[in-house]
Amino acid sequence: MDISYFRETFLRIKARMAEVVVGQDAAIDGMIVALLAKGHVLIEGSPGLGKTLAARALGVVSGSSFKRIQFTPDLMPSDITGSNVYSRDTSTFRFVAGPIFAHVVLADEINRAPAKTQSALLEAMQDQQVTVDGTSRPLASPFMVVATQNPLESHGTYPLPEAQLDRFLFKLLVGHPPPDIERTIVRQHAQGFDPTDLGKLRPIATPDDIVRMHAIADTVRIDDAVVDYIVDVVRRTREDRAIEVGASPRASIAMMRAARVVAASEGRAFVTPDDVKPMAAPVLRHRLMLHADAQLQGVTADDRIEEILRAVPVPRLAG
Amino acid sequence: MDLMQARVAFRERSLLDVVDLAVRFLAANAKPYALLAASTIVPAFAVCWGVARAAGWIFGWIAALVLASLVDASFVELASKLVFSQQASIRDAIRTTAALLPRLLLVRALQGVGLAFSLVLGGVPWLWLGSIFLFLPEVVVLERSRVPAACGRAPGLAMVRLGAVTAAVILLSVLPVGAALVADVAGREILETLLEIRPPKSMFTEGGSALALLGFWLALPLRATARFFVYLDVRTRIEGWDIQTRFAALAARAAAALLALGVLVMLPARTAHAAPLDPAKAETAVDATMRARGYAFCRDPEKPLSEAGRALCPHADAIPDCEGLRKACSDVPDDELSWLKRFSHWLAAHAPSWLRDVFMVLAKLPGFAFLAAVGVAIVVAVIAVVRSVRAMRRGPSFQAPAERAPLRNREEKPAPLVTTDEEALLAQAGDRARQGENDAALQLYLAAALRALDRRGAVRWARDRTNGEYVRSCLEAPSREPLRAIVREVDHAQFGRIPATETAVTRAAALASGIVRWTPAVLLVLILPAIAGCSSLHAPRAGADPAGQDLFVPWLRQQGMDVAFLDAPLEDLEATRDGRSRAVVIDAETTPLDDETKTHLETWVASGGTLVLAGAPATWPKAFGAKDGHCERTAQNVTARMTLASGQTTGQTSADGASFTGNLARAASMKLAPATAEPGHAASEGSAGAEVNDDEDDDDVRADSGTVAWLEDGSTYAAVQPIGHGAVIGIASDELLTNAGLARPGNAAVLATVLAYAGRSRFAVAEPEDGSAPASSPIAALIRSGLGLALLQAAVAAALLFAAAGVRMVAPRPTAPPSRRGFVEHIVAAGALYATAGAARHVLTAYTRFLEQRLRAQMPRGTTRNGTQDGADFAAFLSARSGFPAAECANLWSRAVAATHTAGQGNAEDLRILQSLYEVHSAIARRDP
Numbered sequence A: 001m002d003i004s005y006f007r008e009t010f011l012r013i014k015a016r017m018a019e020v021v022v023g024q025d026a027a028i029d030g031m032i033v034a035l036l037a038k039g040h041v042l043i044e045g046s047p048g049l050g051k052t053l054a055a056r057a058l059g060v061v062s063g064s065s066f067k068r069i070q071f072t073p074d075l076m077p078s079d080i081t082g083s084n085v086y087s088r089d090t091s092t093f094r095f096v097a098g099p100i101f102a103h104v105v106l107a108d109e110i111n112r113a114p115a116k117t118q119s120a121l122l123e124a125m126q127d128q129q130v131t132v133d134g135t136s137r138p139l140a141s142p143f144m145v146v147a148t149q150n151p152l153e154s155h156g157t158y159p160l161p162e163a164q165l166d167r168f169l170f171k172l173l174v175g176h177p178p179p180d181i182e183r184t185i186v187r188q189h190a191q192g193f194d195p196t197d198l199g200k201l202r203p204i205a206t207p208d209d210i211v212r213m214h215a216i217a218d219t220v221r222i223d224d225a226v227v228d229y230i231v232d233v234v235r236r237t238r239e240d241r242a243i244e245v246g247a248s249p250r251a252s253i254a255m256m257r258a259a260r261v262v263a264a265s266e267g268r269a270f271v272t273p274d275d276v277k278p279m280a281a282p283v284l285r286h287r288l289m290l291h292a293d294a295q296l297q298g299v300t301a302d303d304r305i306e307e308i309l310r311a312v313p314v315p316r317l318a319g
Numbered sequence B: 001m002d003l004m005q006a007r008v009a010f011r012e013r014s015l016l017d018v019v020d021l022a023v024r025f026l027a028a029n030a031k032p033y034a035l036l037a038a039s040t041i042v043p044a045f046a047v048c049w050g051v052a053r054a055a056g057w058i059f060g061w062i063a064a065l066v067l068a069s070l071v072d073a074s075f076v077e078l079a080s081k082l083v084f085s086q087q088a089s090i091r092d093a094i095r096t097t098a099a100l101l102p103r104l105l106l107v108r109a110l111q112g113v114g115l116a117f118s119l120v121l122g123g124v125p126w127l128w129l130g131s132i133f134l135f136l137p138e139v140v141v142l143e144r145s146r147v148p149a150a151c152g153r154a155p156g157l158a159m160v161r162l163g164a165v166t167a168a169v170i171l172l173s174v175l176p177v178g179a180a181l182v183a184d185v186a187g188r189e190i191l192e193t194l195l196e197i198r199p200p201k202s203m204f205t206e207g208g209s210a211l212a213l214l215g216f217w218l219a220l221p222l223r224a225t226a227r228f229f230v231y232l233d234v235r236t237r238i239e240g241w242d243i244q245t246r247f248a249a250l251a252a253r254a255a256a257a258l259l260a261l262g263v264l265v266m267l268p269a270r271t272a273h274a275a276p277l278d279p280a281k282a283e284t285a286v287d288a289t290m291r292a293r294g295y296a297f298c299r300d301p302e303k304p305l306s307e308a309g310r311a312l313c314p315h316a317d318a319i320p321d322c323e324g325l326r327k328a329c330s331d332v333p334d335d336e337l338s339w340l341k342r343f344s345h346w347l348a349a350h351a352p353s354w355l356r357d358v359f360m361v362l363a364k365l366p367g368f369a370f371l372a373a374v375g376v377a378i379v380v381a382v383i384a385v386v387r388s389v390r391a392m393r394r395g396p397s398f399q400a401p402a403e404r405a406p407l408r409n410r411e412e413k414p415a416p417l418v419t420t421d422e423e424a425l426l427a428q429a430g431d432r433a434r435q436g437e438n439d440a441a442l443q444l445y446l447a448a449a450l451r452a453l454d455r456r457g458a459v460r461w462a463r464d465r466t467n468g469e470y471v472r473s474c475l476e477a478p479s480r481e482p483l484r485a486i487v488r489e490v491d492h493a494q495f496g497r498i499p500a501t502e503t504a505v506t507r508a509a510a511l512a513s514g515i516v517r518w519t520p521a522v523l524l525v526l527i528l529p530a531i532a533g534c535s536s537l538h539a540p541r542a543g544a545d546p547a548g549q550d551l552f553v554p555w556l557r558q559q560g561m562d563v564a565f566l567d568a569p570l571e572d573l574e575a576t577r578d579g580r581s582r583a584v585v586i587d588a589e590t591t592p593l594d595d596e597t598k599t600h601l602e603t604w605v606a607s608g609g610t611l612v613l614a615g616a617p618a619t620w621p622k623a624f625g626a627k628d629g630h631c632e633r634t635a636q637n638v639t640a641r642m643t644l645a646s647g648q649t650t651g652q653t654s655a656d657g658a659s660f661t662g663n664l665a666r667a668a669s670m671k672l673a674p675a676t677a678e679p680g681h682a683a684s685e686g687s688a689g690a691e692v693n694d695d696e697d698d699d700d701v702r703a704d705s706g707t708v709a710w711l712e713d714g715s716t717y718a719a720v721q722p723i724g725h726g727a728v729i730g731i732a733s734d735e736l737l738t739n740a741g742l743a744r745p746g747n748a749a750v751l752a753t754v755l756a757y758a759g760r761s762r763f764a765v766a767e768p769e770d771g772s773a774p775a776s777s778p779i780a781a782l783i784r785s786g787l788g789l790a791l792l793q794a795a796v797a798a799a800l801l802f803a804a805a806g807v808r809m810v811a812p813r814p815t816a817p818p819s820r821r822g823f824v825e826h827i828v829a830a831g832a833l834y835a836t837a838g839a840a841r842h843v844l845t846a847y848t849r850f851l852e853q854r855l856r857a858q859m860p861r862g863t864t865r866n867g868t869q870d871g872a873d874f875a876a877f878l879s880a881r882s883g884f885p886a887a888e889c890a891n892l893w894s895r896a897v898a899a900t901h902t903a904g905q906g907n908a909e910d911l912r913i914l915q916s917l918y919e920v921h922s923a924i925a926r927r928d929p
Helices: A003-020 A025-036 A051-061 A077-081 A115-127 A162-167 A179-190 A207-219 A224-239 A249-265 A273-284 A292-296 A301-311 B015-028 B030-055 B057-082 B090-099 B101-120 B126-132 B136-142 B147-160 B162-194 B210-239 B241-256 B279-293 B307-311 B323-330 B339-350 B353-363 B367-394 B422-434 B438-455 B467-473 B477-494 B502-535 B552-558 B595-606 B739-743 B747-756 B778-809 B820-836 B840-858 B871-882 B886-900 B908-927
Strands: A041-045 A066-070 A082-087 A092-097 A104-108 A129-132 A135-138 A144-149 A170-174 A243-245 B562-565 B583-587 B610-614 B626-632 B636-642 B658-664 B667-672 B706-711 B716-723 B726-731 B762-765
Touching (some): A003 A025, A003 A207, A003 A249, A025 A051, A025 A144, A025 A170, A025 A249, A051 A104, A051 A144, A077 A115, A115 A144, A115 A162, A170 A273, A207 A249, A224 A273, A249 A273, A273 A301, A273 B467, B015 B030, B015 B162, B015 B210, B030 B057, B030 B090, B030 B210, B057 B101, B057 B136, B057 B210, B090 B101, B101 B147, B126 B147, B126 B162, B136 B147, B136 B210, B162 B210, B279 B552, B279 B739, B279 B747, B422 B438, B422 B502, B438 B467, B438 B477, B438 B502, B467 B477, B477 B502, B552 B562, B552 B762, B595 B610, B595 B716, B636 B747, B658 B747, B667 B706, B726 B747, B820 B840, B840 B871, B840 B886, B840 B908, B871 B886, B886 B908
Parallel strands (some): A041 A170, B562 B762, B583 B762, B610 B726
Antiparallel strands (some): B626 B667, B636 B658, B667 B716, B716 B726
16 A cells, blocks of 8 residues: 555546536545545535535545535534433433534535534534533544535625634635536536436545545655745745735645645655645635735735745755 | 058047947958957967966956056057058067057056056046046057156046047946957857857856957957047047148158149048040950959859849850850740749849848749748748747746745755856756766756756746646647656655666756757757858859949949949939039939939039939939930940040041940930020030040030930930039940940940040949938838838727727726725715704714724624624724723713614704714724724
8 A cells, every 4th residue: 555556546536526526626636635634625616516516426436424514594513513312211311423423524505604503613623523511522534524605695694713714624716617618517417417316426435545545645755845835835924914814833734734645646755845836725715814905905815825925935956 | 651541531520430430440450450469369368368267267357457458559559550551560560569568567557556546436536537547558659658748648638528538438448348248148159059069157157258358358459449549539639630640641742742632531542533434445444354353244144144134135145255144044034934933033033132042042943842942931930930029028037046945954955056057057967967966966957957948938937936837837848748757856856855866867867958959959950951041052242143233333443433332322412513523323223213312413413413324214303304215125236426535546436536336235215305504504516525624613514415325226325414514424224334234345335435425534333222312210211112001001000909909908907995084084074064054963873873884894703793792892892992991982882872763953962972982983093094
């Protein structure tokens, strides 16, 4: 079991997912990388772009258990984590596990639940466990939260607090597909494709395989020069004048983990700056809080990240 | 010093004139300068180079400065001699300089002290010190002054025109520096790109280079000559040296009984010839000229013959030893060739001289090969243009990294990379590889490859780009895979910490060398045939075109005539009634005359000029009164008659003169209008038609009006037409001026007879470009060349294009962010209005809502979106941000909110609440603008 196994499995998962999720290669890549980097993903995009389908497909293809939670304003934390229910037969309290006890959890429209409910995910996402009535219960491994939110609607939504956002490894943006891709999607549906029925989709791996891939990714070497590069990029988010709150060290760690997975997915046992650079935007964009003036001027987090990447020299001896 | 032979005009010149004159002077005297340079500069260069190699470039440059300050005196001496003499002794120049070496050393030392003193003070004093000491070498060398006297004399010269001298100091100081830089940069490019020879290291990295040193020394003759001319100019201005030399010339003339000369320098020293053109000797002159010049139009004319050359074919049989022309004339005429051949012949005839040989070769190719060759040339040209445009658009893309990301074990790495030259990088990489530093070698191979690709515009080398980005963005497809392979090896070594093997280094070396050298080599191979074809197949041959006019001017000179080409457009001819002024010869076929020029020629002739005008009479100025006669493609004899002066016997003499008969391949004639000589200047019957007029005050018309040459059918071929104080000798075609036409036996005598009517022994021949007056502006030039309508269309099209597309391509201006201050002021002003109107409650309500909205926007996220705040939140926030007491803020806010929920007009209390709220809000704005 080595890097080549990692690369082969990665590519097979990607190819299998691409069979049902058409035209969202970047999102598919991001989700797989996050799964293998032990991270969670926040997907933002308009309705109808395949966010939910992609999450479900990932669960199926990776051979993992999949649960979906539709976040609503009246959703309670216990609806997510589960609760102790009194059993009349045994006269004891029995724990009924919530949907959080799955390998891949889809938190659909996460910003529709109030902050209290959203916070129920914090422990699960960070420590991979939930505590109910003073009892901590570990979650399955691998564990991944795929949250979606719609950027257009603001009425009746609760913006995610910074602490919650920081727990997501990536924030992926899903855009509208180009015309030829959209034509392919329509044809696919015309030929009888049912996105709600993924029974024909066969898993490529098992949860154990994913855990093994975690271990392989952890062995990927990362040179000090690359670490310096990552830290340099993240530090500059704190020094940028357009950014009010920069990224935390957790962002540096996230970037390192993601870069390791990318390197392994390309069959390399070491990380290069080329693995780091593409990860900067998805890792950082939801962790930056822009100044109001910058927002008024139409500046986005991605703009600043691009500028920062342009300003940070890539480590190399010559050139 | 032979003042009669002075070769440079002593007149006032600007600094740029002086430099220009120095360059021309150097070019004109290249041989003596080259000899002196070989004797002085070559050993001095060797010494400096040796010093530089032995002790470093600092000492090398010091040696160069010292030696140059001494060597340039010999060039000053040489220039001073060459001004007055065609030949100068190199040995004398060196010997004179050597004899003055002690004085030179002293004055140069003095200049050195001045320079050092100036440098201590930032260099500014050198502008003054350098100026007053500028002419020290000239005063010592040319005036043989001793050092103390020179120190007084040189500043005296300089101070009179200090501004000009200071400018000269700046220019002469910059010249060697610029020459060194240009030589280094250009020399390296030539060696590297064209010759593919490894160039020496750049002076920017080493402090000096052999190329830079060479440039420094090669600029020395120009610098010395320019300074000498500045000195000459200053002396001429302040001491009237030109007048002195003129008097000296007169004295010399009187002493030696030389011929009188009116003009000292600029006018050629040749005297006006006393004898007219002698038709009897004209034939001999043609033979002598052809023998001396070796014209090829008879032996080996250019092929295919041009249309004009083919028209002269009837002469081929008549001209002795003209087998080549006869053979060329017997080739298939153009009319019978395919359109492709005719096109290639047309190209060969009309292309610039440097391209003519190429088209001549192409014309011999089969049709498809011709098309293929033209197609290849077009493709190569398009590729070159596209790549150039692309490279220009990219601009100077290479940016040396200003800072580097911190690297682990930096001290273990090779020294920071300072060179940007790919060949130098390859060489460094090779050195590293030989020393066993494989990782560093790999890095350098990658850098070399990237540098080469960057120069070719295939990648953009920037410090923020990763190796993978270079590979993905490489526009040169053949180089992409080799680059990817090198990057893979480099990444393994640098980030994977996998030591590079020798095999990997060898492979990377081969790939990098391929990227650096192979592609340009292929491009060069593709382009070389075009380059070679354009320039070096055959050198342009003089006199190979039978229809050319190469023979005409030497033929005139062979007969003792003083002939020159016009040095200015015909429109600039100055009116003169000087009997020795030049007769101007214009071939209207090759020198088209524009309207302004025609008008000027009419005036010029009327004021006393003598014009020889050949070509179709329809193209002449109308005032000359000539019209086209007939023009046929049939050969006819032409006869010219010369009225004999007493005692002359030449040609076929008759009662009224001598006749000479020639032959024209194409008969052309003209019709004459009545003469328009001014009253009192009409020609007198029976006067000598070809009388040379040497009288400076002569105002008489020089020739009779009338025909001087006839065709067989009696029509006029050449005629003399007096106009005002001058005269026009018109010739109905330019055939006699052509090589073949003039070479045909008999024609030279006819032409000499006709030209003799000009009564001049000095001629100025107009060149094709002289017929058009210079345009006053580029737009006028375009309009004159027939592109006026196209210019207008282009302007309209550009305007339409801009209106259609350009406007949309303008970057949209971002909308100005809303001005909060403006809004606040608006609220305050509106409130004041309502207050004035007595609606205090309304004012308070509006302001309280406005303030609430503002506070909601400023309060922490997650606490303001759902209306969950109560009054305490706002009051606490107001207190925290404004610094006012919490209780006061709570009271104020509650009163304000309560007022907004109460109906009524309001009262003074509302205004007080409003005032207080405004103060609190202003305090927030002051503390957190």
